[in-house]
Amino acid sequence: MSAKTKDRLATAGLYVIVGIIITVLAGLLGFVFVKGIPQLSWQFITTPPQIFKEGGGVGPQLFNSFYLLVLTLMIAVPIAIGAGIYLAEYARDHWIIRCIRVLIEVLSSLPSIVVGLFGFLFFVLYMGWGFSILSGAFALSLFNLPLLVRVVEQSICNIPKSQREAGWALGFSKWETITTIILPAALPGIVTGVILASGRVFGEAAALIYTAGMSTPIIDFTNWNPLSPTSPLNPFRPAETLAVHIWKINGEGIMPDAAAISDGAAALLIISILFFNFTSRFIGNWMFKKMGAN
Amino acid sequence: MQSVALQPVKMKTNRIKVVDSPDFPRSSVLQTTDLSVYYGEHCAVNEVSLSFPKQSVTALIGPSGCGKSTFLRSINRMNDDIDSCRTEGKIYYEGVDLHSLNVNVHEIRKQIGMVFQRPVPFAKSIFKNVAAGPMRYGVKDKRELLGIVEENLKKAALWEEVKDQLHTSALRLSGGQQQRLCIARALAMQPSVLLLDEPASALDPVSTAKIEELISQLKKDYTIVIVTHNMQQAARVSDEVAYFYMGRVIEHGPTEQIFNHPHHEQTAHYINGRIG
Numbered sequence: 391m392s393a394k395t396k397d398r399l400a401t402a403g404l405y406v407i408v409g410i411i412i413t414v415l416a417g418l419l420g421f422v423f424v425k426g427i428p429q430l431s432w433q434f435i436t437t438p439p440q441i442f443k444e445g446g447g448v449g450p451q452l453f454n455s456f457y458l459l460v461l462t463l464m465i466a467v468p469i470a471i472g473a474g475i476y477l478a479e480y481a482r483d484h485w486i487i488r489c490i491r492v493l494i495e496v497l498s499s500l501p502s503i504v505v506g507l508f509g510f511l512f513f514v515l516y517m518g519w520g521f522s523i524l525s526g527a528f529a530l531s532l533f534n535l536p537l538l539v540r541v542v543e544q545s546i547c548n549i550p551k552s553q554r555e556a557g558w559a560l561g562f563s564k565w566e567t568i569t570t571i572i573l574p575a576a577l578p579g580i581v582t583g584v585i586l587a588s589g590r591v592f593g594e595a596a597a598l599i600y601t602a603g604m605s606t607p608i609i610d611f612t613n614w615n616p617l618s619p620t621s622p623l624n625p626f627r628p629a630e631t632l633a634v635h636i637w638k639i640n641g642e643g644i645m646p647d648a649a650a651i652s653d654g655a656a657a658l659l660i661i662s663i664l665f666f667n668f669t670s671r672f673i674g675n676w677m678f679k680k681m682g683a684n
Numbered sequence: 685m686q687s688v689a690l691q692p693v694k695m696k697t698n699r700i701k702v703v704d705s706p707d708f709p710r711s712s713v714l715q716t717t718d719l720s721v722y723y724g725e726h727c728a729v730n731e732v733s734l735s736f737p738k739q740s741v742t743a744l745i746g747p748s749g750c751g752k753s754t755f756l757r758s759i760n761r762m763n764d765d766i767d768s769c770r771t772e773g774k775i776y777y778e779g780v781d782l783h784s785l786n787v788n789v790h791e792i793r794k795q796i797g798m799v800f801q802r803p804v805p806f807a808k809s810i811f812k813n814v815a816a817g818p819m820r821y822g823v824k825d826k827r828e829l830l831g832i833v834e835e836n837l838k839k840a841a842l843w844e845e846v847k848d849q850l851h852t853s854a855l856r857l858s859g860g861q862q863q864r865l866c867i868a869r870a871l872a873m874q875p876s877v878l879l880l881d882e883p884a885s886a887l888d889p890v891s892t893a894k895i896e897e898l899i900s901q902l903k904k905d906y907t908i909v910i911v912t913h914n915m916q917q918a919a920r921v922s923d924e925v926a927y928f929y930m931g932r933v934i935e936h937g938p939t940e941q942i943f944n945h946p947h948h949e950q951t952a953h954y955i956n957g958r959i960g
Contacts, residue, residue: 556804556866558762560817560873561794570816575807 419660426657429650435658438606439635444647448655450606453622454523454629455662458602459591461527461625466534467584471573473535474542474580479568498536502597505533510600521628526602533597534587541583545576578677585670589663595633603628604638632659713738713907714759714796714877719773721751721758723766728754730931731773736877736924741899741908743918743939746928747954752911755928756879759909760796761789777877794821797870801882803862805854810837810846813854813865817873832872840868841898860891867898871906878902880910884917896921915955919943927951 391399433447440446481487509529519525549572557567573580606629609622616623630638636655639648712735721729729751736742744752754763761782763769775782782792794817806813814833815823823829833850837843842864846857854865863883870878880899884892899908899921912918918925918939925942927935927950935942935951946952 550804552800552802552804553806555762555765556800556806558765559760559793559798559800560820560869561790561792562820563790566820570820571806 422653422656422660425653426655426660429654430657434651434654438608439639439651440645442645444645446645446647446651448632448635448651448658450609450622451630451632451635451655452658453611454602454606455592455631455633455659457622458523458526458530458598458629458631459588461523462530462534462591463584463588465527466531466538466587469531470535470538470542471580473539474546475568475573477539477543478546479564479572494536494539497532498540500533502533502594503599505529506597506600508532509597514601519626521601521603521605522626523602523629524625526598526629526631527625529597529601530591530594533594534590537590538583538587541587542576542580545579545583546572548579549575578674581677582670582674585666585673589666589670592631592666593633593659593663595631595637598631598634599637602631602634604630604634606630632662711737713778714909715776716755716759717774717776719755719758719771719775721754721763722770722772723754724768728931729758732928732931732933734926734933734936736907736909738907739903739905740923741903741910741921742924742926743922744909744911744926744928745913745915745918745954746934748913750928751931752928753881756881756909756911757798759877759879760793760798762793762798764789794873795875796877796879797873797875798879799863799866799870799881799883802886803859803866805857805862805865807853807855809851810854810857810865811850814868814872817869821873833868836868836872837865839871839902840864841894841901842868858891860887860894863887863891863895864898867895867902871902875906877907877909880908882911882913885913892917915957927954929954 433445435447435452436449437447438450439448477487477491481490506529509525509532513519513525513528514521517525553571553575554567557571558564562570607627608620609627610620611622613621614623615621616625618624619627632655636652636659639645639652639655643652645651715733715735717733718731719729719733720727720731732751732755734742744756746752757763758771759775759782763771771783777792777796780787806816808816811830811833814836815829818829818832823832834843834847837846842861845861846865854862857865863886867878867883884895887895896917899910902908903923910918910921922939924937925935925939926933927942927946927948929950935946935948937947942951943955946955
């Protein structure tokens, strides 16, 4: 077989593989959207669910998903940036550091249900926070830290050594070089990673079932005092997210339109995640462009 | 281009004080005595004693791996950050031993600026690149910063090309412009010595010519040490030349003498292109 024929065959093979992937993806998205989008309405995404009647919405669940995401990022991102800076800039090649890296890898491959059960034992029971957004946020932080640490470390490592030397040559200390030169240059990569992690948080169900809980108390969207039990901002209230809601109504939903609500919620979830992915690209590209790295 | 007088800028640091020591020649701002630099067991710089007169350009020449860049980097103690690197001997800057314990390494680097082989602009705007140093040393006032940026971009002969785009990214500049920006950034620290590590080797001939012209201008205010592989460049810009070979200085003297009547045969061979 000549090199040219081989090349053609390989190219054709790659096209077939790509075709399969695109078909599967398009079929999946198409199925969810075709079934789900007709269910979406302003009323659906703003009103609370009904337990026995038709016509309930997923308003609180949608809010819970976003609120949980914000809390999770508030916990996980600073830790991840600190750990990423340490691993990229300070850690030497030592067996303890190698152990830490292996542990991070192990943590990143833990099944989310295991993280959820650990969260249940530690945050819900031992810390006594009960089923709450806070427990959920901590469990999801644990779950996402490995990914985030990796992303931050990689983004920092991608900044060439010459940038650090240029900083030192100006009389900057190591820390000043990191904060004023390296981190700003690594920011586009970090932002992209954070938004990708957001997509994971948004779609996570298993880790939340035993931590954030499967119910939402009646919350009053006019009460923004975080200490009040009916406030949507209260971190100690149970909070069912969109993904958990889908899981629940498919298992034990007794409203007559359970299937329709589940379809609508699934479409809403995927739209939100697609939204995160596109914003991540957009913001990442925009920041790269602003810094002129094109 | 007229050289712009140094504007006194209040920065939150103390200048290293000039100490009178009898054996220290007043005319030279920088001097090394038996300076050796080791990477592990390997001796990269071997007992080099050189002195650099004020407001002059000294070119360090020699084949690749002869230790001239290592020597240059040890002057502002950039080698401190390399674990396996060890330095012996003394470096005097205005009479102060740079290895003595009470000398702040960041202060050294502020007064002894450095420009690297490849241009390394920060991923920031042109303005912020030049202002990075002064901001670090406590200049906050916007107008004062703008003055510093303008002054130093003018000194680096870049102002006319970038004055309308100060707030665009420095990464959009051409290689030659980026290198002049890096020189402006170093100048903004108000150093008295500039270390240039092959500053034009990654640039095209036109940019190289601009950098060389700039070096001749800057000589009026700064003491410049330049590492170069380009013999013509060394001949054009320098007042003195030191020829390095295998970590040692083989010959050091006025440029004219080194190029026309070198004392050592080896120097002549290198200059004529027979070593290297």
